[in-house]
Amino acid sequence: MEQQQPKVYDIPDDYKQNALITENRYHDMYREATEQNDVFWAKQAEIIHWFKKWDKVSEVDYHKANIKWYIGGKTNVAYNCLDRHVMSSKKNQAALIWEGDDPHDSKTYTYLQLHREVSRFANVLKKFGVKKGDRVIIYLPMIPELAISCLAIARIGAVHSVVFGGFSAEALKSRILDCDPKVVITSDGGFRGGKVVPLKKNCDAALEGTNVKTCIVVKRTHDTVPLTTPRDHWWHTETNSADIRNECPAEQVDAEDPLFILYTSGSTGKPKGVLHTTGGYLVYASMTHRYVFDYKDGDTYWCTADIGWITGHSYILYGPLANGATTVMFEGVPNYPDYGRFWDVIDKHQVNIFYTAPTAIRAIAKEGDEHVNKRSLTSLRLLGSVGEPINPEAWEWYHKTVGKGKCPIVDTFWQTETGGILITPLPGATPLKPGSATRPFFGIQPAVLDPTTGKELEGEAKGVLCMKASWPGQMRTVFGDHDRFFQTYFSQYKGYYFTGDGCIRDKDGYYWITGRVDDVINVSGHRIGTAEVESAIVLHKNVAEAAVIGINHKIKGQAIYAFVTLNTGITPSEDLKKEIVQCIRTEIGPIASPDAIQWAPALPKTRSGKIMRRILRKIADFQENEIGDTSTLADPSVVDDLIKNRIKDA
Numbered sequence: 001m002e003q004q005q006p007k008v009y010d011i012p013d014d015y016k017q018n019a020l021i022t023e024n025r026y027h028d029m030y031r032e033a034t035e036q037n038d039v040f041w042a043k044q045a046e047i048i049h050w051f052k053k054w055d056k057v058s059e060v061d062y063h064k065a066n067i068k069w070y071i072g073g074k075t076n077v078a079y080n081c082l083d084r085h086v087m088s089s090k091k092n093q094a095a096l097i098w099e100g101d102d103p104h105d106s107k108t109y110t111y112l113q114l115h116r117e118v119s120r121f122a123n124v125l126k127k128f129g130v131k132k133g134d135r136v137i138i139y140l141p142m143i144p145e146l147a148i149s150c151l152a153i154a155r156i157g158a159v160h161s162v163v164f165g166g167f168s169a170e171a172l173k174s175r176i177l178d179c180d181p182k183v184v185i186t187s188d189g190g191f192r193g194g195k196v197v198p199l200k201k202n203c204d205a206a207l208e209g210t211n212v213k214t215c216i217v218v219k220r221t222h223d224t225v226p227l228t229t230p231r232d233h234w235w236h237t238e239t240n241s242a243d244i245r246n247e248c249p250a251e252q253v254d255a256e257d258p259l260f261i262l263y264t265s266g267s268t269g270k271p272k273g274v275l276h277t278t279g280g281y282l283v284y285a286s287m288t289h290r291y292v293f294d295y296k297d298g299d300t301y302w303c304t305a306d307i308g309w310i311t312g313h314s315y316i317l318y319g320p321l322a323n324g325a326t327t328v329m330f331e332g333v334p335n336y337p338d339y340g341r342f343w344d345v346i347d348k349h350q351v352n353i354f355y356t357a358p359t360a361i362r363a364i365a366k367e368g369d370e371h372v373n374k375r376s377l378t379s380l381r382l383l384g385s386v387g388e389p390i391n392p393e394a395w396e397w398y399h400k401t402v403g404k405g406k407c408p409i410v411d412t413f414w415q416t417e418t419g420g421i422l423i424t425p426l427p428g429a430t431p432l433k434p435g436s437a438t439r440p441f442f443g444i445q446p447a448v449l450d451p452t453t454g455k456e457l458e459g460e461a462k463g464v465l466c467m468k469a470s471w472p473g474q475m476r477t478v479f480g481d482h483d484r485f486f487q488t489y490f491s492q493y494k495g496y497y498f499t500g501d502g503c504i505r506d507k508d509g510y511y512w513i514t515g516r517v518d519d520v521i522n523v524s525g526h527r528i529g530t531a532e533v534e535s536a537i538v539l540h541k542n543v544a545e546a547a548v549i550g551i552n553h554k555i556k557g558q559a560i561y562a563f564v565t566l567n568t569g570i571t572p573s574e575d576l577k578k579e580i581v582q583c584i585r586t587e588i589g590p591i592a593s594p595d596a597i598q599w600a601p602a603l604p605k606t607r608s609g610k611i612m613r614r615i616l617r618k619i620a621d622f623q624e625n626e627i628g629d630t631s632t633l634a635d636p637s638v639v640d641d642l643i644k645n646r647i648k649d650a
């Protein structure tokens with residue numbers, strides 16, 4: 001198709017011999033998973049401990065958006081991630097290596113130590129009345145208490161919802177109002193790149209006027225923060241209290257009991273609460289972690305994501321810990337104290353497997369190779385990429401400069417909704433093509449559909465990416481709104497799960513993800529809905545209307561570009577732009593700040609009043625030759641003005 005002949009990297013010999021999944025095994029297992037789906041997934045489920053076996057492997061109906069796995073089975077995620085290993089020879093192995101924002105700050109928890117901390121905090125939660133099924137919101141920086149909280153909540157059968165520390169008070173509040181948590185966990189503040197983030201202050205603002213009766217506060221920055229009585233309690237006082245025991249039996253929960261809710265942006269409305277359940281999610285997270293990263297006992301594994309996103313849930317916490325791995329958790333940023341920080345951490349902890357995002361790779365690569373070359377990096381044997389398509393130039397740099405040409409790169413395509421990786425190379429089984437996520441994981445049946453006819457295309461094809469069959473890690477519903485779940489993912493193409501991404505399948509059956517086909521912008525791997533940003537902009541009293549689109553950006557992948565129409569009589573100014581940016585930061589958070597705001601006397605609309613974003617995208621990306629026919633617009637002349645005044649250095 002449109003792809004030129006890309007370079008192919010063969011599987012390195014040592015992987016051919018020693019990888020968990022070799023080429024033949026991949027094909028055999030893939031075939032088995034497709035032909036005998038339930039038999040395959042029953043076998044794979046043995047990877048975790050069940051208090052009681054399931055009665056039925058799966059029940060899936062995409063026409064009604066009903067998805068269940070391991071029905072009747074009983075298990076517990078924290079038991080699988082901790083107790084199992086404490087009872088084995090891994091008891092004193094490092095479970096979690098925490099690396100602070102400050103390079104001199106790090107701390108290791110063995111499985112035994114982590115088990116103890118989790119049990120103690122689980123007892124604290126119980127003391128505050130948290131029971132099975134209750135929601136608990138976590139608004140913490142990347143500190144060990146974040147991991148401990150998640151596991152403690154899972155241990156007692158409650159449901160966590162982690163809100164990324166970069167979200168604003170308003171964003172936190174809307175999530176609190178949506179899922180009605182019994183307890184909120186936060187900290188006095190957090191450190192990122194040497195700066196303090198005022199989490200408690202945001203949390204106080206978010207909690208105002210809500211039903212939350214208990215807030216537990218971790219001391220991190222030691223800044224003075226006010227505690228509101230009787231609502232707020234210090235983490236350290238509670239966990240160190242003499243009546244808190246070290247034991248807390250793990251609740252035996254149903255395979256389909258909820259494990260967590262994670263809010264994510266879509267093309268319309270407010271972020272939705274993606275709900276994942278227990279058994280299927282854990283089987284899928286641990287199995288993908290083991291095979292995609294070829295994880296073997298003794299490896300040190302580091303995923304640089306934040307636990308506020310799905311990548312952190314599945315591939316810092318649950319997948320690695322279920323596999324008894326040593327997982328690194330990093331509080332800081334790639335450029336503090338300098339652009340070599342990632343490589344320092346790899347050398348310091350002798351990391352073998354490293355998983356990061358293309359945006360980080362590009363940001364570091366642009367600073368030159370010397371930051372990398374000053375470090376050794378000999379411990380590395382496998383690299384990973386996630387969050388957005390990786391451009392071949394960044395891939396090649398990552399492979400050559402970081403991986404010294406000997407580490408395969410697993411470019412993993414997946415989503416918050418999918419719980420785990422769907423399309424990816426396996427390092428011992430897949431020759432690599434830079435820029436392609438390559439082939440489906442076991443049990444994953446991708447389909448490329450023609451976006452207009454909805455017909456499934458065969459062979460080499462370009463279209464929208466859907467999934468034909470379910471897999472255990474798939475989300476089960478949108479919290480509190482099952483109809484939205486159906487409408488968002490199953491209504492466009494009947495009988496398929498629609499990812500929202502476009503893709504190309506090449507002659508070798510390799511998949512090339514081309515990016516979102518809906519109104520979702522992927523800024524540095526963070527999903528941002530255009531509708532959310534527009535709603536924030538129009539909150540400004542002088543704004544009449546706004547349209548937001550994503551433009552290509554060298555480092556971030558995409559950046560936000562906003563067209564804003566002011567109320568009649570209002571004079572545009574730089575101050576007004578600043579106020580609009582502030583509206584966005586207040587409503588969503590700094591990650592949604594636009595790179596450019598262009599004043600638009602009017603927006604291109606159809607006669608029925610629909611904003612033509614396609615045209616706006618072409619204007620902002622300097623592709624006005626491709627705008628095409630504008631005669632259907634209510635007023636075609638607005639396009640000329642927008643072209644004339646577009647922002648050049650966005």
Ligand code: WTA
Pocket residue numbers: 264309310311385386387388389390411412413414415416417437499500501513515516522525526527
């Ligand atoms: C994009 C992150 C290309 C895609 C795990 C998807 C990717 C969205 C890749 C999900 C990849 C993620 N190649 N695109 N390897 N990984 N994406 O929910 O557009 O934060 O739909 O999950 O990121 O983002 P989310």
